[in-house]
Amino acid sequence: MRLRRFSAWLAMSGLAFVLAPMAAAQPAAAAYAPVTHPVFNNPYNSTSTAVYDEVIRLVDGADAGAIVRVAIFEARSAAIGAALQRAIARGVDVRIVHGSNTGPEGGSDDWTYDFLPARTEANAAGSWHVACGNAPGSACVGTGIMHNKFMTITSVGGVRNVVLISSQNWWGSSPYWENAMVVVDNAGLYGKFNAYFSDLALKHKNNDYYNSADGKPVSYNADGTEAASGYGAFRNYFSPIADGDGNFVLDMLSRADCSARNLPDSLGHNGRTLIRVAMNGFTRSDIARLLASLDAEGCVVQLIYHVRTDGVNASVVDALRCSGVQRWWKPTGTDLPRSVHSKWFAISGKLKSGATEEIVYTGSTNWSGPAIYDNDESLLRISGHKTFQAYFDNFSDIVHTPEATSTTSDDWRTSREPGGSC
Numbered sequence: 001m002r003l004r005r006f007s008a009w010l011a012m013s014g015l016a017f018v019l020a021p022m023a024a025a026q027p028a029a030a031a032y033a034p035v036t037h038p039v040f041n042n043p044y045n046s047t048s049t050a051v052y053d054e055v056i057r058l059v060d061g062a063d064a065g066a067i068v069r070v071a072i073f074e075a076r077s078a079a080i081g082a083a084l085q086r087a088i089a090r091g092v093d094v095r096i097v098h099g100s101n102t103g104p105e106g107g108s109d110d111w112t113y114d115f116l117p118a119r120t121e122a123n124a125a126g127s128w129h130v131a132c133g134n135a136p137g138s139a140c141v142g143t144g145i146m147h148n149k150f151m152t153i154t155s156v157g158g159v160r161n162v163v164l165i166s167s168q169n170w171w172g173s174s175p176y177w178e179n180a181m182v183v184v185d186n187a188g189l190y191g192k193f194n195a196y197f198s199d200l201a202l203k204h205k206n207n208d209y210y211n212s213a214d215g216k217p218v219s220y221n222a223d224g225t226e227a228a229s230g231y232g233a234f235r236n237y238f239s240p241i242a243d244g245d246g247n248f249v250l251d252m253l254s255r256a257d258c259s260a261r262n263l264p265d266s267l268g269h270n271g272r273t274l275i276r277v278a279m280n281g282f283t284r285s286d287i288a289r290l291l292a293s294l295d296a297e298g299c300v301v302q303l304i305y306h307v308r309t310d311g312v313n314a315s316v317v318d319a320l321r322c323s324g325v326q327r328w329w330k331p332t333g334t335d336l337p338r339s340v341h342s343k344w345f346a347i348s349g350k351l352k353s354g355a356t357e358e359i360v361y362t363g364s365t366n367w368s369g370p371a372i373y374d375n376d377e378s379l380l381r382i383s384g385h386k387t388f389q390a391y392f393d394n395f396s397d398i399v400h401t402p403e404a405t406s407t408t409s410d411d412w413r414t415s416r417e418p419g420g421s422c
Contacts, residue, residue: 273349
């Protein structure tokens with residue numbers, strides 16, 4: 001597939017990020033009318049805070065009387081906190097469900113945004129926060145942790161039903177490759193995420209939330225109506241799923257048809273179905289084995305991931321080391337600066353249904369057992385060429401960006417991973 005840069009799209013979408021001054025009370029940011037679009041951090045250039053900047057633009061643009069709902073694992077950003085205070089001063093209600101408050105800035109687990117009181121029945125219709133905690137078992141719905149990173153806003157600059165889903169916590173610093181997807185004017189998807197938010201805030205425990213009435217995957221057309229069949233423009237996936245109900249990531253990847261050999265230039269890669277992955281936490285060996293199998297069947301599989309020096313994902317490395325999967329990897333302890341904190345994968349080409357499609361899955365869900373079976377997590381499926389192209393380009397940016405230093409550990413490696421032979 002030809003690399004078509006999407007800088008023109010960014011310019012057209014108005015993504016020139018400017019932080020509003022941190023005054024106590026200001027009018028809504030002038031005429032920011034968001035559109036449906038992706039956002040990417042590049043830790044090597046001026047877009048290193050692009051996701052934070054977009055959050056601030058949306059909050060600063062929230063219309064008086066709107067409700068901002070946030071489910072976020074870590075919330076410590078002073079700049080975002082100031083934007084939330086500006087919104088409250090304009091008559092916007094702000095409601096946050098959060099987990100841990102530790103991160104690259106350090107600090108304790110104390111609630112950072114002390115301008116928001118804890119939720120009670122008395123203030124439920126106003127602004128508040130709900131703490132889930134940061135230890136295993138502290139999730140609001142599941143049995144793991146509350147790891148979501150999404151926000152909904154009633155209206156921004158007159159644009160209604162705004163949803164942002166992201167890989168990025170609100171740390172305050174931004175040393176990683178990250179992404180977010182903004183969807184607007186989609187009442188169905190907006191309502192679905194708000195129903196999930198309510199269950200998180202009320203701590204409606206359900207370790208099979210994926211299959212519950214509020215949690216089950218639903219497809220929505222671009223106009224916000226529920227898709228009658230197929231997968232529509234957008235589709236939600238909320239964790240956790242019960243252990244015995246399978247691995248939905250395997251189901252998503254298994255939809256790819258790797259028998260294709262003559263796809264048009266606008267799809268796949270060299271006539272074949274293409275799968276691209278940029279994954280922060282990758283510890284599921286069953287997913288690694290499936291990637292290797294899909295490659296062997298004829299798909300072009302390209303992967304950015306981390307080889308953990310503590311051996312946590314050794315079984316994944318073993319499954320990939322001798323495969324034909326094209327891999328870019330770094331040796332890391334936990335999170336190395338300029339590593340990938342995104343959790344997305346994309347398919348372009350033929351599906352086993354017979355359809356040809358370009359789709360992206362992105363959100364907070366790592367490829368780990370806890371993310372799928374225990375944690376409170378959210379994942380969004382987006383269909384369409386424009387979004388796929390943006391994520392395709394983001395992958396290329398990650399692996400081709402000239403390194404800012406000569407530090408060996410900063411480099412993406414394409415050699416065979418250590419620890420075994422083929």
